[in-house]
Amino acid sequence: MSKDQNTNLDDRYNPQNVEARVYAEWEKAGYFKSHDQSNKPPFSIILPPPNVTGFLHIGHALDHTIQDLLIRWKRMSGFNAMWLPGTDHAGIATQSVVEKDLKKQGITRHTLGREKFVDKIWEWKHEYGDRIYRQMRRLGDSCDWDRATFTLDEGVSRAVRKVFVTLYKKNMIYKGLKLINWSGPLETAISDLEVEHKQVKAAIYHINYPVDGTSAFLTVATTRPETMLGDTALCVHPDDERYQQYIGKTVTVPLIHRKIKVIADTYVDREYGSGVLKVTPAHDFNDYKIGKTHDLEFINILNKKTELNENAGPYQGLKVTEARKKVCEDLKALGLLIKEEPHVHSVGHCSRSGAVVEPFLSEQWFMKMDDLAGPAKRVVESGTVRFEPESWSKVYLHWMNIIEDWCISRQLWWGHRIPAWHCEACQEHTVSETDPTQCAKCGSKNIKQEDDVLDTWFSSALWPFSTMGWPDENTHSLETQKTFYPTSYLVTGHDIIFFWVARMILMGLEFKKDVPFRTVYIHGLVRDSKGQKMSKSLGNSVDPIDMIDKYGADALRFSFLAHLFSGKDLKFSEQRLEGYRNFMNKIWNAARFALTNLADFKVPAEGLKALPNAKDMSVFDQWIVTKLADVEKKVDEALEAERFSDAATALYQFIWNQFCDWYIEFTKPTITSSPATQLVMAHVLNRIVRLLHPFCPFITEEIYSKLPLKSEACIIDTYPNIRNDKEFLALGNKQIEAEIDLIKEVITAIRNIRGELRISPAVKLQLRLATNNAKAIEILKTNQTAISLLGRTENIAIGDEGNLNKCAVSQVNSTDLKVKVIIPLEGLVDFNEEVKRIQKTIEKLDKDIALLTNKLSNEKFLQNADEDVVAVDKELLLQSKEQIVLLKEALERFK
């Protein structure tokens, strides 16, 4: 790769040569550090902790890019910016990964025993626990690494215990026998939220139950016939005339010959199936409710592996699916299975193992939600916690309204073990922050800690304050909390609003008496280019690290930020990424051009404070400063409004379409001989780099380090906006902006004629610029060189229009200035091409004129529309009419 001698920059931007080095320098200099005590205003974000043994996926990359943008922007804007990283022990996920690994060696966790198994997971954690942090560094995450926390760290564990004990003492945590969702492969309870409902093609079976003492049958319809082994009643609607006579009678459950009662409850839908419901209170959530109200027997027919147990008689030992098949066969043999129809219905699946979830009656720990939900609703209703986009607050509030007690125990070994000790003597529980040696009730020493661990989300719910040292009361902990709690933003996907966001609010309010964050920024999911969810099984997932290797972290970040629209999912496209890689290269080369031409630039003693004298500045200098002011304003407004893509797009357009396409081109002839232009170039480049930094930190820091005008480092320099950059921006000039816009349009008109008439760029065109406006003449004259250079013309005549015979003519308007661009075509082109070009324009103008005439002849429009709207239309009509006359004349001359 060739290097420019003056600047030492490669002629292509090569992220591999830059990223790791720049990141190491930032870290070494301590730029990511935040301070418990500071006179700067605080700005804090807690990173949603990724799975400690996981790896960075594309969704994290998006999530982190947004957070890093906010953090870097605020850090540069004078805030004490704190981004706290962390990792999650991810109970089920991590345990199953390690179990799978052991299985390869033929070892199960049970043969290993709890202690050794947990040691194995810790080994695993030590091996892979840093991987995700390394990957975050690749992305450029500017976290305060000193504050990194793991959910099983001692401090966090103390917080978990304190919360558990406190809630237990307030009777908000209890142990009880309830029907819960059970994952067979994992042998643990899972929460409602961990159940995924999927449409499944199955069958519905119609089974006859013989009514005792008669030859009649009651027919029930069921999708899970094997559960009949646990039936303890049949239920009909009390007003259902078909079944009045059977209410109170007994029927016999086929196959196991249990006598059960026929009961009546309005819960039954008469229209559905046969109108008779079989009630299996221990294996169905609806039946559970009926079982409770009617005081039915609860017969558990499954064991922890979701195989049928001793209550299932001859079916004991079978898996659920096997039992279903066998039961059907046996019923068929007895003539009691009278119908079997295909049936599509939704079935709960364990989101971790994929297995069908079985409702299972078991002893679990629960957290009451009733008292907590109210305050958690109010903070969102009042706007103390704001969701962005706002519509998610509805989703949140709806869930708070239907919230049920949270099953917090898991039959796993990896996690926070429940701090409750069961007493063998009195059967009571001792719940304590420190390990007890005897029962708190009876004093017996025969106590044993609960085997279960807490749901991972329990510790996650405390994350905003447990990471800040709560409940420890040392100075560091207290000051951290005082400065950074509540945090400024929580950035996450909508998939964990219930799991996590809601529970952090509940816990924050209960234990910190304040919300955990002010704004919840919800972003969409990253999908593949076809809009499908990315997943390993579909083979469509994209590894962000591969993308960084290929295109650079900055390009990846920019491609996210430029297409981030208010909470919507975004489709990932490598092609688009390539486009932003090109943009990075464009920036690099613009810098390379500037630096080359600033080689002899004399850095003023005042450094960044040195301003050029307005009268030494060229019109182009003043023009670019005016455009810079526009973009600084737009970017500031967009970032404040969380419209990140607007900010990214504004920068993209300014840099590519104004700075590169025009300013650099305009200044090429004069820059090396004009100290004022050099100074402006240095200033504008410096600002471009700073403005871009939060979006693409690596390339900007690298360029910044080579700038003649700079401070210590880009990452901690000031983020420019129209308030703090007033003095420089004041050198812009709106009047001159309009003038240069006119010059741009003249050049574009010339290029347009050349392009459409296919005149080779090698041909220098003759040019006449006709206008009778003295001001316009002056502007055109002063900028002849630029027009000639960028329009590739020679012999420019300014003033009279002269003989238009065999000339291409275009009219250019900018504000009140009108110029005719005239190019003699004799000997250059086939005139037919020009005739076509003119006719095309006439057609378009005809349409416009018809539309405008129609509009302006409508009296109601003139009455109702705003004055300026009417004025603009009138002016447009006038111009169009003038132009069409001009073109028609030109057409005549070609005939």
Added chain:
RNA sequence: AGGGAGUUAGCUCAGUUGGUAGAGCGCCACCCUUACAAGGUGGAUGUCGCAGGUUCGAAUCCUGUACUCCCUACCA
């Protein structure tokens, strides 16, 4: 079933108080013009899902409708 989001150029999507539709990519033509071919210049492309309504004027507001997606709940 209930709730939410969407439908705009070939593709991905913008379009903030209603005023003659925009970007990037792709496409076509010409060009290695000394920052960049990962580039330059020019060009083509849309009944803004469909049907009504409000209005002088609707991609934008209202009603209905079709299709897509997501979430929540679930009837055995």
